[in-house]
Amino acid sequence: MSSMALSNAFTFAPPPPSPQAEALRAEVRAFLRDALADRPPLARAESWNGWDADFSRALGARGWIGMTWPKKYGGHERSALERYVVLEEMLAAGAPVAAHWIADRQSGPLLLRLGTESQRADILPRIARGECYFCIGMSEPDSGSDLASVRTRAVPVADGYIVNGTKLWTSSAHQAHYMILFCRTPSNESPAADRHGGVSQLLVDLRTPGISIRPVHALTGEHHFNEVVFTDCHLPADALIGTQGDGWNQVTSELAYERSGPERFLSSFTLLTELVRALGKDPSDTATVALGRLAAHIMTLRRLSRSVAGMLQAGDNPALQAALVKDLGALVEQEVPEIARLLHAAEPDLAATRNYSAVLAYTMLHAPSFSLRGGTREILRGIIARGLGLR
Numbered sequence: 001m002s003s004m005a006l007s008n009a010f011t012f013a014p015p016p017p018s019p020q021a022e023a024l025r026a027e028v029r030a031f032l033r034d035a036l037a038d039r040p041p042l043a044r045a046e047s048w049n050g051w052d053a054d055f056s057r058a059l060g061a062r063g064w065i066g067m068t069w070p071k072k073y074g075g076h077e078r079s080a081l082e083r084y085v086v087l088e089e090m091l092a093a094g095a096p097v098a099a100h101w102i103a104d105r106q107s108g109p110l111l112l113r114l115g116t117e118s119q120r121a122d123i124l125p126r127i128a129r130g131e132c133y134f135c136i137g138m139s140e141p142d143s144g145s146d147l148a149s150v151r152t153r154a155v156p157v158a159d160g161y162i163v164n165g166t167k168l169w170t171s172s173a174h175q176a177h178y179m180i181l182f183c184r185t186p187s188n189e190s191p192a193a194d195r196h197g198g199v200s201q202l203l204v205d206l207r208t209p210g211i212s213i214r215p216v217h218a219l220t221g222e223h224h225f226n227e228v229v230f231t232d233c234h235l236p237a238d239a240l241i242g243t244q245g246d247g248w249n250q251v252t253s254e255l256a257y258e259r260s261g262p263e264r265f266l267s268s269f270t271l272l273t274e275l276v277r278a279l280g281k282d283p284s285d286t287a288t289v290a291l292g293r294l295a296a297h298i299m300t301l302r303r304l305s306r307s308v309a310g311m312l313q314a315g316d317n318p319a320l321q322a323a324l325v326k327d328l329g330a331l332v333e334q335e336v337p338e339i340a341r342l343l344h345a346a347e348p349d350l351a352a353t354r355n356y357s358a359v360l361a362y363t364m365l366h367a368p369s370f371s372l373r374g375g376t377r378e379i380l381r382g383i384i385a386r387g388l389g390l391r
């Protein structure tokens with residue numbers, strides 16, 4: 001690859017300054033100060049896993065969900081940078097945003113781009129009101145990194161599809177209204193040898209008969225993700241999103257939304273805040289240097305991630321840049337608990353009354369997942385290597 005092509009592949013154009021976005025920041029901060037006044041640090045540490053339907057509805061009422069979508073679908077026609085301000089302020093404050101997060105981040109934009117008029121008109125306004133939640137049905141027991149090997153099948157029949165198969169690690173399936181199901185839709189036109197052909201995305205109402213949702217507990221004992229089993233589940237023909245057989249292109253372009261946001265480098269932010277508090281007003285030189293280094297990393301990641309938001313708004317597909325943001329972001333998120341333990345001696349203890357100890361324990365137990373969820377480190381580096389022309 002020539003150096004010119006290489007530098008184009010990794011362009012991170014700075015987004016233009018946005019006075020509207022900065023004006024919104026003050027409004028969001030004032031809202032969060034009141035709304036989260038009683039939220040303890042351990043709950044804030046849940047970051048974008050914290051679930052609160054009332055809070056999501058309150059954000060919807062303020063116009064802070066579906067912000068960039070057209071008004072006719074319940075959106076607010078604001079810029080990607082205004083949306084970015086809302087996201088980063090929510091995460092920095094440890095607001096409970098999980099209920100609407102996936103729908104706002106990727107399922108809504110997917111429906112906006114490829115959904116039928118009736119899917120858009122029915123669902124997008126409900127997402128924007130903070131009342132309709134989504135989950136992602138990609139991974140399976142034998143298909144995680146190798147997504148093209150999914151085995152769940154939706155066999156086309158006269159009046160729709162019959163689905164059989166199992167999805168795994170499905171975050172929030174037990175609380176969501178819909179799943180975007182990625183599965184095989186076998187047809188005569190897609191030869192079995194074409195791993196990327198003959199796959200599609202279907203909109204699944206999770207109340208449909210033939211779906212069983214079972215909990216999978218995380219290291220902390222929490223119930224965030226699930227196993228979802230489809231047994232002769234009948235979906236209507238209008239469940240199809242986009243084009244039958246084109247699911248691979250559709251799902252890979254969705255990943256740029258999934259991998260580039262501030263949730264990919266702010267998952268440990270509450271611990272960083274508690275660490276600064278624990279170190280007090282006069283930290284050692286070693287602590288000052290370590291904190292300065294972390295802050296510099298976070299500022300750089302923020303700049304990269306805001307740049308991807310600008311590219312998405314411009315209609316580009318910055319999948320490569322998003323992979324880079326997520327890989328670098330996970331490194332920093334995982335470094336925070338390690339550095340915290342070196343700088344401040346305290347036993348990690350979820351049940352501790354001391355905020356620092358409880359938040360440290362929570363973050364340590366979650367940190368291993370940061371470089372798995374949304375695509376593992378090795379897979380992201382494979383994508384980046386391909387972008388560099390090394391594979």
Ligand SMILES: Cc1cc2nc3c(=O)[nH]c(=O)nc-3n(C[C@H](O)[C@H](O)[C@H](O)COP(=O)(O)OP(=O)(O)OC[C@H]3O[C@@H](n4cnc5c(N)ncnc54)[C@H](O)[C@@H]3O)c2cc1C
Pocket residue numbers: 135136137138139140141142143144145146168169170171172225369372373374375376377378379382
């Ligand atoms: C907290 C959390 C939430 C999640 N939520 C969802 C969700 O809502 N929906 C959903 O669909 N999925 C979800 N996942 C699943 C996640 O996407 C998968 O765990 C991930 O894609 C990895 O797949 P796997 O677990 O099957 O691991 P595997 O693919 O089996 O990988 C195991 C190890 O092998 C490495 N590896 C695999 N292939 C290669 C290769 N070609 N080259 C080099 N190394 C390789 C991987 O990097 C990894 O270290 C979630 C996961 C977590 C941890």
